Amino acid sequence: MWANTESVARRIAVVSMPCESAAAGLIALGAMRRRLALDDANDSFSHFQRIERLADMKEGETFLRHNTLKGRFALESRDPRGFVWVRGAHTASGKNGPLRTVILPSHSNEWRFDGEAPIQNIEGTGLPDGSFYGELIQGALPAIQSNLGTSDSGICLAGRVAGESVSKNILDSIRFQSHDRVAALPNLLTVQRWSPGTISRTTFFNTRTGQIDRSTGCTRVVVADGDGAFLRVIEAAEFRHSNVVGVVHRVLERDRLESIGIKIAELAQWYAPDNDLLNQLPPAPGGITISTLKRR
Amino acid sequence: MAVTPSRVLDFIDHNRPFVIERREIHSPVFSTLRKSIRSMITRLREGDETDSQEVADGLRAHLSEWLTVPIAFDGALLESMSALGDADGVEMRWGVEIRRAYDLACEAALTIQSVENPARAQVRDIVQQLRMQENIWRIYCHRRSRVHFESIFEHEPLTADLFLHSVRDYREAEPFQTLIKVGPLRSRGWGSAPDALLSAPRFATLVQIVWSGCADEEDFGYDPVSRGATGTGATAARPADQQIVRGALSWTRDVHHYGDSSDSGLSGPDLDDLAFFHELSRSTELRRATLVQVDEEDGILYPPHSQVATFDPSPHIEDPIGYRLPGETLTEDMFIIWPLLGAADLGAIRTGDGHYSRIWKERLRDTFKYTPEDLLRRLREGGIELRNLRYCVRQWCRPPSTVIHAPQQRRHFEILIGVLGIDHEASETSRALRRQWWEYAWSEIARARGEAIQTGMQEHEIIDEQLFVILNELLPEIRTQAKTQSVFEVEISPDKPLQGGVRFYKVRSVEEGFLAPEAILKVVTDLDTVEQWRV
Numbered sequence: 094m095w096a097n098t099e100s101v102a103r104r105i106a107v108v109s110m111p112c113e114s115a116a117a118g119l120i121a122l123g124a125m126r127r128r129l130a131l132d133d134a135n136d137s138f139s140h141f142q143r144i145e146r147l148a149d150m151k152e153g154e155t156f157l158r159h160n161t162l163k164g165r166f167a168l169e170s171r172d173p174r175g176f177v178w179v180r181g182a183h184t185a186s187g188k189n190g191p192l193r194t195v196i197l198p199s200h201s202n203e204w205r206f207d208g209e210a211p212i213q214n215i216e217g218t219g220l221p222d223g224s225f226y227g228e229l230i231q232g233a234l235p236a237i238q239s240n241l242g243t244s245d246s247g248i249c250l251a252g253r254v255a256g257e258s259v260s261k262n263i264l265d266s267i268r269f270q271s272h273d274r275v276a277a278l279p280n281l282l283t284v285q286r287w288s289p290g291t292i293s294r295t296t297f298f299n300t301r302t303g304q305i306d307r308s309t310g311c312t313r314v315v316v317a318d319g320d321g322a323f324l325r326v327i328e329a330a331e332f333r334h335s336n337v338v339g340v341v342h343r344v345l346e347r348d349r350l351e352s353i354g355i356k357i358a359e360l361a362q363w364y365a366p367d368n369d370l371l372n373q374l375p376p377a378p379g380g381i382t383i384s385t386l387k388r389r
Numbered sequence: 390m391a392v393t394p395s396r397v398l399d400f401i402d403h404n405r406p407f408v409i410e411r412r413e414i415h416s417p418v419f420s421t422l423r424k425s426i427r428s429m430i431t432r433l434r435e436g437d438e439t440d441s442q443e444v445a446d447g448l449r450a451h452l453s454e455w456l457t458v459p460i461a462f463d464g465a466l467l468e469s470m471s472a473l474g475d476a477d478g479v480e481m482r483w484g485v486e487i488r489r490a491y492d493l494a495c496e497a498a499l500t501i502q503s504v505e506n507p508a509r510a511q512v513r514d515i516v517q518q519l520r521m522q523e524n525i526w527r528i529y530c531h532r533r534s535r536v537h538f539e540s541i542f543e544h545e546p547l548t549a550d551l552f553l554h555s556v557r558d559y560r561e562a563e564p565f566q567t568l569i570k571v572g573p574l575r576s577r578g579w580g581s582a583p584d585a586l587l588s589a590p591r592f593a594t595l596v597q598i599v600w601s602g603c604a605d606e607e608d609f610g611y612d613p614v615s616r617g618a619t620g621t622g623a624t625a626a627r628p629a630d631q632q633i634v635r636g637a638l639s640w641t642r643d644v645h646h647y648g649d650s651s652d653s654g655l656s657g658p659d660l661d662d663l664a665f666f667h668e669l670s671r672s673t674e675l676r677r678a679t680l681v682q683v684d685e686e687d688g689i690l691y692p693p694h695s696q697v698a699t700f701d702p703s704p705h706i707e708d709p710i711g712y713r714l715p716g717e718t719l720t721e722d723m724f725i726i727w728p729l730l731g732a733a734d735l736g737a738i739r740t741g742d743g744h745y746s747r748i749w750k751e752r753l754r755d756t757f758k759y760t761p762e763d764l765l766r767r768l769r770e771g772g773i774e775l776r777n778l779r780y781c782v783r784q785w786c787r788p789p790s791t792v793i794h795a796p797q798q799r800r801h802f803e804i805l806i807g808v809l810g811i812d813h814e815a816s817e818t819s820r821a822l823r824r825q826w827w828e829y830a831w832s833e834i835a836r837a838r839g840e841a842i843q844t845g846m847q848e849h850e851i852i853d854e855q856l857f858v859i860l861n862e863l864l865p866e867i868r869t870q871a872k873t874q875s876v877f878e879v880e881i882s883p884d885k886p887l888q889g890g891v892r893f894y895k896v897r898s899v900e901e902g903f904l905a906p907e908a909i910l911k912v913v914t915d916l917d918t919v920e921q922w923r924v
Binding site for chain 2: 107108109110111112113114115116254255256257258259301321341342343344345346347348349350351353354357378379380381382383384
């Protein structure tokens with residue numbers, strides 16, 4: 094529901110479960126499946142969108158670097174025709190002053206943010222379990238064929254504090270069957286390290302080490318698995334513009350439950366309950382409680 | 390995941406609304422006992438004397454246990470009053486009002502021995518019913534309370550699988566029909582239980598046996614999303630601009646009264662003693678702590694957010710050696726890493742563990758046995774101002790086990806040895822010694838505790854960093870030992886930068902709900918002593 098929204102207001106949801114579960118992985122899969130049906134839901138386009146977004150922001154300066162052109166380039170505001178321009182940060186020795194050039198969507202991958210790694214287009218074969226995605230959600234829009242062959246970092250799964258292998262083991266317990274074929278949840282998520290050789294459409298944030306497997310700055314939705322992951326994701330600079338879904342369970346010590354409650358209470362200063370969104374959701378099974386907040 | 394989420398969600402779906410059957414017990418004699426002890430505690434705490442505080446703490450711990458555990462009403466109740474001495478002594482020391490309360494408490498404790506504890510009768514009654522119905526049921530209680538439940542059924546023993554003792558036990562339990570719980574529903578302290586009992590039930594009916602006046606915590610069943618909004622139906626509507634909560638569970642309460650509620654002993658109905666004690670503990674300078682139990686008798690209290698050096702024996706785990714947070718990333722079946730690093734070269738005498746401790750502990754036991762009051766007085770005059778000195782001395786008397794139980798502060802230990810009058814014998818050998826007797830004994834204690842006492846030794850963090858590198862090299866040996874032993878040691882090879890060894894304690898349980906003084910934190914302490922800091 095959030096993955097395709099153009100709303101700039103950040104949303105935070107907490108899903109409270111009555112037991113341990115693989116719900117975070119399932120939610121991430123649902124969000125990833127949603128993006129398969131969206132035009133331009135891939136890393137290249139997301140990278141260009143990020144450049145556009147920063148060009149529209151008036152505060153501070155943003156610098157980029159090019160694969161072949163030397164030096165830093167300052168990002169300028171979009172012109173009336175909607176083109177994004179950059180200007181060389183240092184005076185060139187030539188007669189014409191600093192170089193000024195436009196960034197086109199088709200070549201945006203040649204540009205990277207100063208201080209960040211170049212945009213990674215995960216190379217590999219297309220999604221191996223393509224047919225599963227078609228049958229995953231009844232009534233869902235069909236996946237766009239080109240998306241099945243391109244990487245995307247719009248959805249991030251933040252693993253459990255206990256570590257990546259623990260997170261993966263939990264998700265491994267969920268299997269999907271289509272006719273005579275079976276696919277495990279980690280494979281369908283296509284996290285890069287769990288499905289080497291194929292393109293990746295979900296990034297993984299290792300909560301234990303604080304590292305994301307590929308940093309693009311384009312995460313639209315991050316799904317946090319567990320209370321520890323939720324609390325770290327909320328504070329992480331990497332996700333300060335991302336929507337967050339925290340999936341926690343309640344069979345925990347009081348201190349840990351209160352840490353989540355305190356965080357939700359703190360967020361209430363800047364966020365309001367998003368009951369409209371909650372009312373659109375189908376009824377959850379008994380014992381699953383959900384809280385949704387939207388930036389004021 | 391021991392239980393599948395589908396099983397839990399199906400169970401919840403088919404058993405709503407859930408039921409709490411509250412069996413409230415009234416007993417005029419027990420009310421008198423409670424009120425008298427409460428009155429004594431209140432007055433004892435008004436004084437400044439550390440000894441009075443210590444007696445008050447002891448009484449508080451006893452009464453808290455009686456209210457949350459089905460103990461037998463026997464001579465132990467009267468014995469618990471013995472810490473105050475005889476009646477005349479009580480009056481001389483604390484005045485006539487405490488004497489009056491003391492007399493009433495002793496009389497009630499004596500009278501009550503003639504009847505069976507009604508809480509035990511209730512437990513027997515419900516268990517017999519459940520057994521006849523061939524119901525699947527469990528008992529939730531603290532690990533140390535289990536023996537009291539077992540003593541009710543000496544001829545039809547309760548099997549271990551009937552007990553749940555921790556959040557983890559509960560998390561791994563298959564759904565069942567009935568849960569038995571003695572005492573009010575509290576998230577911390579005496580009689581505490583997981584909030585999940587109400588917010589994520591794995592059973593259809595909770596049979597709760599409580600003494601009159603003992604109320605459940607208002608927000609027990611806390612869910613950070615619905616903030617305790619259980620019992621308001623499937624959709625709990627809130628005022629405008631408040632979050633709608635879907636899926637909250639509802640409970641129905643069925644209260645039954647047992648015993649004589651017409652006469653509550655001294656004037657008025659029973660008050661909530663546990664809530665009263667909780668308020669008292671908040672007013673003292675204590676720190677919140679989490680107990681990590683490491684064997685049958687010992688545990689370690691850690692303050693909040695402690696980074697504890699640990700070993701996780703799970704196969705294929707990332708970073709098996711590392712820092713973890715108790716209750717969060719440090720859980721049962723992991724091992725606490727307890728360095729036993731080399732002490733300074735103290736000169737002519739290098740003894741094995743226990744040489745000095747045997748000497749001073751024997752002297753301490755004798756002195757405490759024959760002249761306890763005189764010993765306590767001299768220790769206080771010497772400068773040991775511990776609030777719970779009597780308990781501490783009892784603990785110091787214990788024989789060395791995995792650690793040498795001794796004062797936490799070097800200064801206190803020096804005073805203790807001085808009061809006991811132990812020194813080197815006046816021989817040629819002793820004249821050659823460079824340090825005083827107590828210093829050798831202290832180094833033995835420090836070594837047992839794993840403290841780095843060499844002058845100029847690096848900070849603990851640096852030591853840990855080096856230690857982790859060494860332990861990672863020893864992982865195969867550590868893993869082998871961890872498979873078969875709960876407490877074991879590994880030696881560090883002499884060519885390494887750190888000398889000595891490391892002890893590993895398997896974590897039996899992790900439990901919150903303690904308020905403890907600074908001096909007792911991060912040291913191995915016996916559970917009896919720890920109990921007094923439970924809130």
